[in-house]
Amino acid sequence: MSTATTIESTPRYWNEEPSNRPDRVRIRARIGGLHCSLCTGTIEKALGRQPGVDKVAVSLTHEQALIEYDPKVARPEELFRTLRDIGYTVSDPRKVRPFEEEERDLVREGRRFLAATAFSLIAIALIAHPTGIAAIALPTVVVASLLAFVFLVLRARGLGTAVGGTIALAAIALALVPLKEQAWFEAATPWIAGVMALILVFGVGNHILRMAFQALRRGILNQHVLLEIGAFAGIVGGLMGFVLDLPGYPTAPFFAVTVMVTTYHIFSEWLSLIVKTRSSQAVKRLLDLQPETARVVRGNQELELPIEDVRVGDLVRIRPGERVPVDGQVVSGHSAVDQSFVTGEAIPVEKSEGDAVVGGSINGTGTLLVKVTAIGEGSFLNKVIREVEDARALKPGLLHLVDRVLRVYTPAVLIISALAFGGWLIGSWLVTGEMNIARAIFAGLSVLVMGYPCAVGISAPLSIVRGAGEAAEQGILMRTGEAFQAYRLVSTIVLDKTGTLTEGRPKVREIDVFDGTEEELLALAAAAEASSEHPLAQAVVDAAFQRGAVPPDVQSFEAIPGKGVVARTDKGEVLVGSPAFLAGRGTDISHAEERIRRLENAGRTVIAVGRDGRALGILALGDTLRADAVHAIATLRKSGLKTVLLTGDNERAARRVAQEVGLDEVHAGVLPDGKADIVRKLQTNGRRVAMVGDGINDAPALMQADVGIAMGGGTDIAIESADIIILSNRLDTLNIARDISRRSYRKMLQNITLAFLFNGVGIPVAVTGLLYPVWAMAAMAVSVTVIFFNSLWGRPTLFIDAILSVGRPVGRAAESASP
Incomplete structure (x- = not known):
């Protein structure tokens, strides 16, 4: 089947998104085969030149392309055929890539690298002179180091054959050094090196050649083109040795450079794939927490069905000790549920009727009947995994600068290489009367090798990928590139009260009735609050339900954000809200002012209830501070941050909470739109502000802040407005996220500096022709290795563990995580 047929018959290779222009279509697709930032430039150029395409944005770490085009001119099938022709793969961005598929890619790249390594070892042995301590030390040290590395990889299943073959070839390489003293072997050396160069370029690394050809065909200069120019320059230099037959001409070394250049590229490809894959796989294994079957109650039957057959609205019974198979709401039963493997909360959470449960959590000693609210792609676990994958799209401003440099980098290297080659040819002829062809090729080839751009291209993304993975392990999702760059610079952190500093589960603590009974008061209040999602409203409804109060039917409902609600019932117009709200509507509550003041001084949130202009009573609600609130705020202040409380609650209750946790500043009684204004004022004089919230009313402030942080238990609107999501709802992770932001940005700066230092010093040295x-090639291998290890610094086992795990069958995380 042709590529075109495959794409046209599978329209789910892309996902359509709304565009800002009505006459344009925006689509997103996952792109496989990206290696460094130059790959993103290749795709952006290739697609940007297509008729009808207005905008293309490609993320290396996200491995996705966003394309906006005119549907009258361009077709997705043709656009993605272009990418396939270049050598990239295209898949649906909405689907989580299976673990097994990623492992197959790692095993394939590992085999390529091991085969290329074997050829490089033999090439080093062939060109090393058998006399001299330094000459013998070079191949010995390299071979010994690589053999040690190979033995580590030997444990990885699926690579046994390749490893065994590499070890055998490496042993042969060691034996070749003393053989060079034999005249017959010295004559055969160039031929052996030439054959290896051809096998590596046209065999093991033929995918690079194919991608370079397709890029050149479209007039694009990228790292694949640069690599192949260097590889073919080495081959041409070697062939000239056969043709010219000049005494002392370095025929074998030219072929050896081709071998090593190709090996280096395969090596950097493999390492990039390992880091990118392992950064999110730990979180992807969350899918293994979900049981494969669920006990579904249908009618009078209880059926054990595969999870794929469960539907939204089904009732699922969860027995003691079992994992929760779906996201849902408890219909009946009571139990403590362990959510630690999902949210990081160590203490089991009590669940009863009306509470939400998350798939993958572990039920305690009770039995729960749960109504399914989400399955498959809509489940919490899948959302988390998609957020982690989105976190790999992070692109801080510094990375945009690197991308701009890389757009001109490859052409610049090619020009310098050509000038070095031509300069040595002409210069040697003018000085000596003869052209020094070998030295000219050496100079041009050395520039190509030293200027190979992958060290620059992977320097910044690697630090971001590592940081995103490290944050995910802590239950922190970094959703934007600016979260990494800006959070480290924040000087003020603003926190909402309910659901952020407190548990977000307020309860009615006191009831004062002015007219009627408690049941009537609660019934009317619940009728007005039933349509609201605010935690205080839910607390009122719960209190009415517990006392058996039946709310009257509501004919109309109006919410005044931050103040209260007006509900029209068959028993009259009901007002529920702050005392000031009722007073502003003409309801006299002056006789209760002293009682309200005492309750607010005690930290209570007071809601007044009135009907038809008459005050019926007040409800005092109280919430519990989060257990880690005091310690978390103290840690933030110790790190130099100014802490601010921003809440719609009353002044006295807000100050009571601020005093308990040790906040620096309080803004109380603030309406939702006013919260954004407060954040804007705090941002004056160039101060950077982070906002932490969880509710719909926090969304404007989250958007206004330099960094918006949403607690994972908050509303969808708040989460979508945030740059960082705290899945675990633990306040102490605010400081952990800041530390990760600082470390990641510092690593990114270090990597970029190292990359440009290697290339900036190496290219001028190469131009001299003395290198x-x-x-x-050895210097560039060192540069990329240093960048990789710098990215992983502080976690020395991460890289080795990642390599040792390649190809291993993965047991279900549920088994290893069981209590």
Whole structure:
């Protein structure tokens, strides 16, 4: 089947999104085969030149492309065929890539690398002179180091054959060094090196050649083109040795450079794939927490069905000790549920009728009957995994600068290489009367090798990928690139009260009735609050339900954000809200002012209830501070942050909470739109502000802040407005997220500096023609290795563990995580 047929018959290779222009279509697709930032430039150029395409944005770490085009001119099938022709793969961005598929890619790249390593070892042995301590030390040290590395990888299943073959070839390489003293072997050396170069370029690394050809065909200069120009320059230099037959001409070394250049590219591809894959796989294994079957109650029957057959609205019974198979709401039963493997909360959470449960959590000693609210892609676990994958799309401003540099980097290297080659040819002829062809090729080839751009291209993304993975392990989702760059610079952190500093589960603590009974008061209040999602409203409804108060039917409902609600019932117009709200509507509550003041001084939130202009009573609600609130705020202040409380609650209750947790500043009684204004004022004089919230009323402030942080238990609107999501709802992770932001940005700066330092120093040295291409290749291998290890610094086992796990069958996380 042709590529075109495959794409046209599978329209789910892309996902349509709304565009800002009505006459344009925006689509998103996952792109496989991205290696460094130059790959993103390749795709952006290739698609940007297509008729009808207005905008293309490609993220290396996200591995996705966003395309906006005119549907009258361009077709998605043709656009994605272009990407496939270049050598990239296209898949649906909405689907989580299976673990097994990623492992197959790692095993394939690992085999390529091991095969290329074997050829490089033999090439080093062939060109090393058998006399001299330094000459013998080079291949010995390299071979010994790589053999040690190979033995580590030997444990990885699926690579056994390749490893065994590499070890055998490496042993042969060691034996070749003393053989060079034999005249017959010295004559055969160039031929052996040439054959290996051809096998590596046209065999093991043929995917690079294919991508370079397709890029050149479209007039695009990227790292694949640069690599192949260097590889073919080495081959041409070697072939010239056969043709010219000049004494002392370095035929074998030219072929050896081709071998090592290709090996280096495969090596950097493999390492990039390992880091990118492992950064999110720990979270992807959350899917293994979900049981494969569920006990569904239908009618009078209880059926054990595969999870794929469960539907939204089904009733699922969860027995003691079982994992919750779906997201849902408890219909009946009571139990403590362990959510630690999902949200990081160590203490089991009590669940009863009306409470939400998350798939993957562990039921305690009670039996629960749960109504399914979400399955498959809509489940909490899948959303978390998609957020982690989205976190790999992070692109701080500094990375945009690197991308702009890389757009001109490859052409600049090619020009310098050509000038070095031509300069040595002409210069040597003018000085000596003869062209020094070998030295000219050495100079041009060394520039190509030293200027290979992948060290620059992977320097910034690697630090971001590592940081996103580290944050995810802590239950922190970094959703935007600016979260990494800006959060470290924040000087003020603003916190909402209800659901952020407190548990977000307020309860009615006191009831004062002015007219009628408690049941009547609660019934009317619940009728007005039933349509609201605010935690205080839910607390009123719960209190009415517990006392058996039946709310009257509501004919109309009006909410005044931050103040209260007006409900028209068959028993009259009911007002529920702050005392000031009722007073402003003409309801006299002056006789209760002293009682209200005492309750607010005690930290209560007071809601007044009135009907037809007459005050019926007040409800005093109280919430519990989060257990880690005091310690978390103290840690933030110790790190130099100014802490501010921003709430719609009354002044006295807000100050009571601020005093308990040790906040610096309080803004109380603030309406939702006023919260954004407060944040804007705090941002004056260039101060950077982070806002932490969880409710719909926090969304404007989250958007206004330099960094918006949403608690994972909050509303969808708040979460969508945030740059950072705290899944665990633990306040102490606010400081952890800031530390990760600082470390990641520092690593990014270090990596970029190292990359440009290697290339910036190496290219001028290579122009002199005094740098042996093999040594240039060794220097570039060192540069990319240093960048990788710098990215992983502080977690020394991360890289080795990642390598050792390649190809291993993965047991279900549920088994290893069981209590």
